[in-house]
Amino acid sequence: MADLSFMKQKYSVDSLITHYLEEIKKLRAVVNNPQDETKLQIYYQAANSLKNITVKDLAQFALSYGAGSAGKSAQLRSAFPILIGNRITQPSKIDLAYLQLMVAYAKAFRVTKGNLKDWLLKFVIASRFSPVRGFVEQQINQVIANTEHNIAVLSRP
Numbered sequence: 001m002a003d004l005s006f007m008k009q010k011y012s013v014d015s016l017i018t019h020y021l022e023e024i025k026k027l028r029a030v031v032n033n034p035q036d037e038t039k040l041q042i043y044y045q046a047a048n049s050l051k052n053i054t055v056k057d058l059a060q061f062a063l064s065y066g067a068g069s070a071g072k073s074a075q076l077r078s079a080f081p082i083l084i085g086n087r088i089t090q091p092s093k094i095d096l097a098y099l100q101l102m103v104a105y106a107k108a109f110r111v112t113k114g115n116l117k118d119w120l121l122k123f124v125i126a127s128r129f130s131p132v133r134g135f136v137e138q139q140i141n142q143v144i145a146n147t148e149h150n151i152a153v154l155s156r157p
Contacts, residue, residue: 002104007112013058013121017050020105027097036094043098046082049075055121084143085150096154103147110140 002023006015024044031037049072057072061080081087085099116122123129125136 002101004104004108007108007115010115010117012117013053014051017047020047023101027094027101030094030097032093036092039094042082046079049079055118058121085147091154096151099147099151103144103151106140106144
């Protein structure tokens with residue numbers, strides 16, 4: 001199980017991603033074949049695209065979903081479906097393990113997003129005065145629900 005205790009204190013987006021990348025590396029224990037290794041590398045690369053991201057990058061991505069843009073926003077656009085597990089075509093144990101990790105992080109983030117160090121990002125996604133807080137919460141809940149559904153489907157014999 002993932003160690004999410006760091007989220008109980010103030011944390012930055014960068015430290016969140018660093019912890020997430022370390023947890024993805026631990027999934028190597030689930031790898032059984034070269035295809036699983038390739039999938040693990042793809043998950044790692046997608047998460048790594050979030051490394052050193054700025055609030056401006058996040059805002060630009062959120063407002064345009066990366067459409068017609070270059071740089072980090074475009075990288076996020078291609079990485080995002082992989083990050084949330086929407087590109088699984090031939091499911092394997094590594095996919096299930098990754099989805100379980102991702103949903104654990106999403107649930108913990110939903111509860112601890114108020115502990116973010118960046119005050120502007122914290123305001124936008126967690127403040128009761130933010131006009132987009134409800135939308136962010138809705139999207140997080142939708143990702144969690146979809147991922148839990150995918151986990152249930154992948155777990156069937």
